[in-house]
Amino acid sequence: MGSKAAELDSEGASDARDIFEFHEPYIGTRGTGSICKDGRKGVPKAEKMIVTVVAALTCCSLSGTIHSVSGTPVSNASVMITRAARRLKTTTAADGRFTLTADPGTYEVDTIAKGYALSEAGPVEVNRDLHLDIALEAADAQNLRPIGSVYVDGRLALSRNAIPGAVIARAEYEANGYSRILDALPAVPSITLPRPDGGNSAAPAVVALRGPDPSETLVALDGQILNDGNTGDLDLSRLPVAAFTSVNLSEGLGPKDLEGSDTIGGAVNLISLQPTVQPHAAYSVNAGSFGKSESWLNASGTRGRLGYAMVLNDQQETGYVNEDDTVCPDSIYSGPPVSTHLGSSVSSRSVLANLVWNFSQGSDVGARIFSLGNVRDVSAPVNALNSAGQLFGPGPAALAQSIRTYDIHGRASLGSGFFRAKSVWSCCRRIVSLWSLL
Structure with a gap:
């Protein structure tokens, strides 16, 4: 950006208005303006009136789409771009899209949405119109999951009670450098990880919720039961993080839960990697x-x-x-x-x-x-x-x-x-x- 200062010496001016001209060499604009001297006939030479004209350069449109890892658009998400002390902010529409106008430069892009982990991207170099595609991981938060309700002959056979649970998103695994699903489970207070064949690193590791018996904990992939038909448990020690988006934990379901009869301790549901809108x-x-x-x-x-x-x-x-x-x-x-x-x-x-x-x-x-x-x-x-x-x-x-x-x-x-x-x-x-x- 550039500017030019036009200086007017009021001494000897006979007219109450002087015409001045300025040039903006970087943008190529040109214009005229006038300054009124309040009708004064003269002022000392040391007193000058300085007018500075500054033209701002804005060139670029920064747009994008915010969606979940499964491709669902995320509405009302806050998108902030930051460069030095300057910050621009907007929210996404119902289709997950947003648009900002920014000066050229390098920006950090932060996205916040309810129910999702914070997304931090950057540095992003803005020197032309850009389109961003941002996928948000599910947030790691405690939650209550309704068990469900079943009516038989007009009577409630299965109560619709809420149970405690937690979600461990893939973002948490990656932030801690974990490569296996088993690595983050010891941080959950209600989980124990028995090793039925010994404690060495090659030995199997099974999961038990709210008790020592792993056969009372259901392990599922997208709701599909994986428990071993012979032992009633499942070895989790070699399940890779790369194949999943999150681990959903439900505690203390009991034998009447819709998840299944082997959920007295709870359930561990692995959510597989899903197709996305953008590659x-x-x-x-x-x-x-x-x-x-x-x-x-x-x-x-x-x-x-x-x-x-x-x-x-x-x-x-x-x-x-x-x-x-x-x-x-x-x-x-x-x-x-x-x-x-x-x-x-x-x-x-x-x-x-x-x-x-x-x-x-x-x-x-x-x-x-x-x-x-x-x-x-x-x-x-x-x-x-x-x-x-x-x-x-x-x-x-x-x-x-x-x-x-x-x-x-x-x-x-x-x-x-x-x-x-x-x-x-x-x-x-x-x-x-x-x-x-x-």
Whole structure:
């Protein structure tokens, strides 16, 4: 921006008005103006009247759309852009859109909406018209969920009571550097995480709400029950954060809750990654000590009528123990020592595909597939030292976990309501294999 000062010396002026001209070299504007001297005939030379004309330069429109991770527009969200001490603010319309006019420069963009976590983006360089697409994560907040109500012969059979619950959003996992769903659960006071096969990092970990029995806690994916049919629990230790948007916890439901009969302690509902309006993609690779590494890739968006969300995850870990040793079968007296390998390695892979085909407003069909498989060497924890200081036990041992879930659903608009149909199938198993040294 530029300006030019026009100085008028009133000495010797015979007219009560002088005409002056100014130029704005940066914008190219030109104009004339006048100054009245109040009819005075003269003033001392030291007294001058200075007029400064400043032209402001505003060039850019900053617009955008605010929506949830599932693509739903977020209305009445506050959008603030900040540069140094200057702040501009607006709110989104019903369709989640907003528009601001800003000077050229670098801005921080903050978005606040009720029920969602704070979004902080930037720095954003504004030197032309820009359009932003901002996805908000669900807020981490305590909430009460109605259990539901059922009437039989006109009488209330299931009371509509509110129960305590919590939501752990993906934003909290990422803010703390967590890569697995299990990592954030110890912070919930009512949760315990038993490890039925020992406490090493390769061992399974299950969840129990309001008590020690994990079979009384329902674990679900988008409402689809995942509990192991043999043990009644579910190993959560290898579920990756990349495949989910949040974890919903409901405490103390009881056997009459609509969630299911195995919810005396409560329920843990995992919400899978959903298709988004705008395309998004992310890739991460990390590595650490003891051969630990993890990589994941996820992508979501919409192409024409097809909405998609896909995730690939790979976890590898050598573990704390990875050595050849001498083990006595079962005890020191049952046979001669045998040389064998003892380890605590883990190899885990998972994939999620979530597809939705939209026929029209309120009519669509979709399918979701989630698969997780892992193999763990648990020979280190199952072989122990005896009183003589020698290792004894079964020798080699491995644990395998397999989760397969399928969900096909559809809905059709019927006047003021909807017709919904859904079919689900799942298989979750944990198998331990031991090889005797004899």
